[in-house]
Amino acid sequence: MHRFANPARFLKIARPLTGWLFWPGLLLLLAGSACGLFVTPADYLQGQTVRILYIHVPAAWLGMGGWSGIAIAALMQLVWKHPLAAVAGRAIAAPGALFTAICLMTGSIWGRPTWGTWWEWDGRMTSMLVLFFLYLGYIALGNASARQAQQGGVSNVTAIFGLVGAINIPIINRSVVWWNSLHQGPSITLRGSSIDGSLLWPLGLTLLGFTLLFGAIVLMRMRAILAQNKVEARMQRLARG
Amino acid sequence: MNQWAFVIAAYAVTLAGTAIVSVVSWRAMRGAEKRADQVSDRT
Amino acid sequence: MKAKHQRLILALAALVALVGAGLLAASALKDEAAYFYAxxxxxxxxxxxxxxxxxxxxxxxxxxxxxxxxxxxxxxxxxxxxxxxxxxxxxxxxxxxxxxxxxxxxxxxxxxxxxxxxxxxxHDERYMPRELEGMNYNESTHEMKAER
CATH class of the missing domain: 2.40.50.140 (Nucleic acid-binding proteins)
Structure with missing residues (x-):
């Protein structure tokens, strides 16, 4: 577990990995978007607006996956005191919040022509909005307590907040099953997919592409924090003479 | 309204947001690593 | 017992309590949070x-x-x-x-x-091209069969 605790060893892997994740990710998401826009057929009911699926679903996945990452990092920080976990949590927060916002916005744009409304307070939408506010709270708490925190990561209090907030993730996932909602039920389950294969395949490309890109962004933000730590440590040593 | 207008708006929002966070993160990383290299050169 | 194990048990206990509380609250909300009446x-x-x-x-x-x-x-x-x-x-x-x-x-x-x-x-969770419209949909297997 602590094999990558050493920032130098982590950076040795993170430096080349950033590019390896970024460029294939970008390529895949652009290819998937192009296929989703121009290659796949229109939906029998929704027509062309079904194409929003190929970006709305990855955005939702990253928003929820990002908070899952924050929770795992928080557990590693609190239990094993892994020094890089606090940095990882801080690095995930901003892109996670962004993709949650993108999910809400694309969902709203999709809702107008299909459902006839920009926004309704149903279980899925409300719990996703709660996730966005949780991200904002995490970022604010992380920044406010950055001074007590170690090495540019989040403080332990922020990590606890990240762990507590994780309860929202299964609620989002199950919201359309537990409650009557305007949002439709899950299309892709363990039993298979109710999205026809001819419409489904670009989603695989964009899901993988956005995920790789998200990984690259998190690595970039972690590298920025680690580099800043190095500068600050040097400055302190200089100041002490 | 035309369905394509909604589709294009959704893709524009997504691609713009993704591009902005990528560029901002990359620039922050490059700046920080440059400064880090400079302080280690001084030793 | 090592401090690390103590922290692990504490964190897991807190997590279990939290998930329990969350699920309890959600099930209590079951009727209140319903977006519509069937x-x-x-x-x-x-x-x-x-x-x-x-x-x-x-x-x-x-x-x-x-x-x-x-x-x-x-x-x-x-x-x-x-x-x-x-x-x-x-x-x-x-x-x-x-x-x-x-x-x-x-x-x-x-x-x-x-x-x-x-x-x-x-709309429901099905997405398909127009050519498949009108086909019979099996909800448990997600399979499409041509109407006879």
Whole structure:
């Protein structure tokens, strides 16, 4: 577990990995978007607006996956005191919040022509909005307590907040099953997919592409924090003479 | 309204947001690593 | 016991308590957080006339009728267990059609007809190209079979 605790060893892997994740990710998401826009057929009911699926679903996945990452990092920080976990949590927060916002916005744009409304307070939408506010709270708490925190990561209090907030993730996932909602039920389950294969395949490309890109962004933000730590440590040593 | 207008708006929002966070993160990383290299050169 | 193990047990215990509390709260919310009433909920629980509620279900096939004034439509909403008649005056969303999902905002009148002030179309989790429309859909296997 602590094999990558050493920032130098982590950076040795993170430096080349950033590019390896970024460029294939970008390529895949652009290819998937192009296929989703121009290659796949229109939906029998929704027509062309079904194409929003190929970006709305990855955005939702990253928003929820990002908070899952924050929770795992928080557990590693609190239990094993892994020094890089606090940095990882801080690095995930901003892109996670962004993709949650993108999910809400694309969902709203999709809702107008299909459902006839920009926004309704149903279980899925409300719990996703709660996730966005949780991200904002995490970022604010992380920044406010950055001074007590170690090495540019989040403080332990922020990590606890990240762990507590994780309860929202299964609620989002199950919201359309537990409650009557305007949002439709899950299309892709363990039993298979109710999205026809001819419409489904670009989603695989964009899901993988956005995920790789998200990984690259998190690595970039972690590298920025680690580099800043190095500068600050040097400055302190200089100041002490 | 035309369905394509909604589709294009959704893709524009997504691609713009993704591009902005990528560029901002990359620039922050490059700046920080440059400064880090400079302080280690001084030793 | 090492401090690390103590922290692990503490964190796991807190996590279990948290998930339990969350699930409990969610199940308590089960009825309150429902976005709409299904026709069967209306039948079993009863909704007083005039109270602003949402009614959700499928528009019964061949039940959609346009009144003589040209703007009022009448249709039946069902959830497979109960059926409720509804009326609406105004512009319905494009996806509102027979055999498809609907969420209507409004209230019941004294005779038990739902008077909708706004209609939202609710679609299900199926997505497919137009060529496949009309095929039989098996809900448990997600398989499509041509209609015979």
């Amino acid at each position: 026709p069967n909920d209306v039948r079993t629980k009863g909704v007083e006339p005039g109270k602003a509620v949402r009614l959700g279900g499928m528009v019964v096939k061949n039940s959609l009728k346009r009144a003589a004034d040209g703007v009022t439509i009448r249709f039946d909403v069902t959830d497979g267990k109960a059926t409720v008649p509804a009326t609406f005056s105004g512009i319905a969303p494009d996806l509102f059609k027979e055999g498809s999902g609907v969420v209507a905002e409004g209230s019941f009148d004294a005779k038990g007809t739902f008077v909708a002030t706004n209609l939202l179309a609710k």
